[in-house]
Amino acid sequence: MELDLTDEQRMLADAVKSLLDKRYDANARLALLQSDEGWSRDLWKQYAELGLLGLTFDEQYGGAGMGVGELAVVMEQFGRALVLEPFVATVVLGGQLVAAAGTPEQKAAILPGVAGGERLLAFAATEANSRWSLTDLETTATQSSGSWTVSGEKIAVLGGDVADTFIVTARTGDGSIGLFLVSGDAVARDAYKQQDGLGGADVLFTDAAAEPLGSVADALxxxxxxxxxxxxxxxxxxxxxxxxxxxxxxxxxxxxxxxxxxxxxxxxxxxxxxxxxxxxxxxxxxxxxxxxxxxxxxxxxxxxxxxxxxxxxxxxxxxxxxxxxxxxxxxxxxxxxxxxxxxxxxxxxxxxxxxxxxxxxxxxxxxxxxxx
Structure with missing residues (x-):
């Protein structure tokens, strides 16, 4: 069992630390917090150039093909700098869900955009009465004439304030829980900043056009x-x-x-x-x-x-x-x-x-x- 970082992981940590030391001191972060968007799209592009946004995706989808160990290395450096960009929402949650559950066509359509910094994702799972449960859902997914729609409300959606695409948990007609892709243009959202400065939103889905992520079968x-x-x-x-x-x-x-x-x-x-x-x-x-x-x-x-x-x-x-x-x-x-x-x-x-x-x-x- 290897407990020390590999040479590649050390190089990755040094590269991320070098960037953040130059661009993310306390004053720069405070200025970002007080800006209209609350984070830096310019830095997001630099994360993409370093390969951080596609770190664990397969190379065929624009990723680096690395593992969770490298992701943990990056997150530790982000913790030291208190990074405000929606990395957890887009890469750790959204990107990982697409990589795990999506069809090859969906991966090809979504993951290169995420890796290139052009597409923001958010995972919408929590509901007002669900506490920490993943199965206590009132959001529903309905199929009609071969098309799916999603209706319901999700709260505390990390990155929901800026997401281009939502990945939503919803209960289907047969009682199973599926994952559905919903465009950010098809929802109503109440955006806000969390206590830590990261963006979030409460999101309302009203017969929003949806596409099953992978199989409609239980995605839990x-x-x-x-x-x-x-x-x-x-x-x-x-x-x-x-x-x-x-x-x-x-x-x-x-x-x-x-x-x-x-x-x-x-x-x-x-x-x-x-x-x-x-x-x-x-x-x-x-x-x-x-x-x-x-x-x-x-x-x-x-x-x-x-x-x-x-x-x-x-x-x-x-x-x-x-x-x-x-x-x-x-x-x-x-x-x-x-x-x-x-x-x-x-x-x-x-x-x-x-x-x-x-x-x-x-x-x-x-x-x-x-x-x-």
Whole structure:
């Protein structure tokens, strides 16, 4: 089992870090947050030029043919920079769903545009009363004269504010859950910014023309597999954000003066910074476990490992974030200082796809992580 990054993964990490260091400092990000669109289409084009938008797609569809390990490497760097572009919505969720469930014709029609930065996707699954359930759906897909339409409302659709194409979960007439492609021009959307600055929307589908993604048969397996991947790489993003929070805090302790000396000399603050480092390393180890678990053929075991990793990562990010805010004092809560932005992003990650209580219940119902 290989625990270190490969040479190719290190090169990928260095390339992404180099770009973000030049273009994504705290002031540049704050300017993007305050812009009309809230993210940079110019940077999106550069991601495409680096091959990041098609990283895991087959080469025949304009991708690089890489795996989840490379995707996790990119997401960790994005976490350090707090990237605002709709990468998770378009590439991690939308692109992975098309690659997993789409027909060869659909892949050829959609994935090259995604890889080239010309097409934005969004996965619309959550409904007002569904909580974290993937099966408690009121959105319906109806077939008439060989054509499909979708009706219903989805909430908290990540990237739904800018998506060109929606991938929608809907229940068909026979009771199964299918995935359907719906044009962004066929929906009504209420766009907004999440607490972390990323764009989202509540989307209304009213007899919207739709095309089944792949087979109309139950697509729940594809959705669950893609969410496993998305959860694992979100763990990596959170690790990148925690790493940055820790070292911002350490730098602040070394420069903040109290009683004529930097506050880093006070042992109590050193202990708290050390505890932050322990939490970070626990999260890093579990994020690695989640990534490695995705190669497991045992679907239930794989999912349990990913869920367990997310529990630890969410707990670590809460601890690191709270300590970072407290050790920075009042400045940590200001919009002009980056630490608060990192705390917001990790808090949103902790509520993405499932909260901690739901994950603990799921891992427990599966017999725990270690088992008998």
């Amino acid at each position: 397996g594809h959705v669950e597999s893609v969410l496993d991947v998305a959860t694992a790489v979100l763990c990596s993003e959170a690790v990148g954000a925690m790493d940055r929070m820790l070292w911002l805090t350490v730098d602040y302790l070394k420069t903040r003066q109290q009683f004529g000396q930097p506050i880093s000399v006070f042992q109590a603050l050193q202990f708290r910074a050390a505890d932050m480092f322990v939490s970070l390393e626990q999260a890093r180890s579990m994020a690695l476990m989640a990534r490695l678990a995705l190669a497991d053929d045992d679907i239930a075991g794989r999912r349990r490992a990913v869920q367990a990793a997310k529990i630890q990562v969410d707990g670590s990010s809460r601890h690191v974030g709270q300590e970072a805010i407290q050790l920075h004092g009042g400045i940590g809560m200001t919009m002009e200082y980056p630490v608060g932005h990192y705390v917001k992003r990790t808090a949103v990650i902790a509520k993405t796809f499932a909260d901690t209580d739901t994950l603990v219940e799921a891992v427990g119902a599966g017999g725990g992580l270690i088992g008998d």
